[in-house]
Amino acid sequence: MASSPLRLAHARALLQRAGVELPPADSPDEVQAIIDALCELSERDALTGLPNRRAFLARLAQELDRSTRSGETSLLLMFDIDHFKGVNDTHGHLAGDAVIRTVAAILSEHVRPMDTVARLGGEEFGVLLPQCSVGAGAVLAERLRAAVESHPIGLPDGKVTLRVTVSVGGAYSPPWVRTSVERWLERADRQLYMAKRQGRNRVCIEAVPVSDVSAEEKQLLFAWTPPDGLIIDAADAT
Numbered sequence: 326m327a328s329s330p331l332r333l334a335h336a337r338a339l340l341q342r343a344g345v346e347l348p349p350a351d352s353p354d355e356v357q358a359i360i361d362a363l364c365e366l367s368e369r370d371a372l373t374g375l376p377n378r379r380a381f382l383a384r385l386a387q388e389l390d391r392s393t394r395s396g397e398t399s400l401l402l403m404f405d406i407d408h409f410k411g412v413n414d415t416h417g418h419l420a421g422d423a424v425i426r427t428v429a430a431i432l433s434e435h436v437r438p439m440d441t442v443a444r445l446g447g448e449e450f451g452v453l454l455p456q457c458s459v460g461a462g463a464v465l466a467e468r469l470r471a472a473v474e475s476h477p478i479g480l481p482d483g484k485v486t487l488r489v490t491v492s493v494g495g496a497y498s499p500p501w502v503r504t505s506v507e508r509w510l511e512r513a514d515r516q517l518y519m520a521k522r523q524g525r526n527r528v529c530i531e532a533v534p535v536s537d538v539s540a541e542e543k544q545l546l547f548a549w550t551p552p553d554g555l556i557i558d559a560a561d562a563t
């Protein structure tokens with residue numbers, strides 16, 4: 326189906342407003358370039374340029390598939406800026422935006438290239454650390470927390486410099502067991518809630534990966550019977 330020139334022009338204008346460079350109108354690769362750019366834009370957070378919640382959830386699903394197969398744990402961290410409403414109330418919304426952008430940049434600078442930092446919404450960020458052992462997780466999370474705390478943030482008026490802190494909650498993907506993205510997020514969120522309740526500016530992470538599977542998944546796991554003729558020997562499974 327041919328694209329309407331009017332709709333294409335509308336998409337082009339929208340993308341140009343967002344600062345996206347496109348090939349000249351009516352060039353052979355124009356339509357594909359517009360589709361690619363719209364897809365890219367739909368996965369970015371406009372304020373920080375980070376992956377948005379939608380992109381992050383897709384990334385988590387991919388990581389769950391991988392860790393279910395490989396048996397390696399991955400760590401999901403949720404960051405929430407402490408008392409952020411106070412920043413907006415005292416210094417204004419633009420200052421609040423500058424703080425969000427700076428925290429995004431600090432988190433991005435302090436993770437490995439294989440990790441993902443995303444803005445989940447408001448003053449909340451998600452960080453995915455694939456192939457992260459239980460021992461390493463708490464150290465990495467603490468390093469990120471300390472990096473935010475120690476970084477002075479200059480506000481747009483050029484006069485005020487602020488420091489903010491973050492509370493961090495974390496949960497590991499359970500190795501070998503298929504859990505859902507929602508459950509993984511819920512578990513990390515529970516830890517974040519604990520970090521807030523215990524006084525903020527701290528990291529709370531589940532001590533061990535929790536093999537938390539849904540009722541349907543349990544049903545699938547335990548109701549499964551080997552097909553006729555297939556003998557499973559526990560000793561073979563090692």
Ligand SMILES: Nc1nc2c(ncn2[C@@H]2O[C@H](COP(=O)(O)OP(=O)(O)OP(=O)(O)O)[C@@H](O)[C@H]2O)c(=O)[nH]1
Pocket residue numbers: 372405406407408409410411413417418419420421422425446447448521525
């Ligand atoms: N400047 C700015 N503010 C935002 C944005 N999104 C959400 N907010 C504000 O973030 C604030 C969040 O405040 P609360 O949820 O009360 O949390 P808090 O003040 O950080 O307190 P704790 O989380 O309990 O430490 C609200 O005032 C929102 O209006 C944004 O994109 N820009």
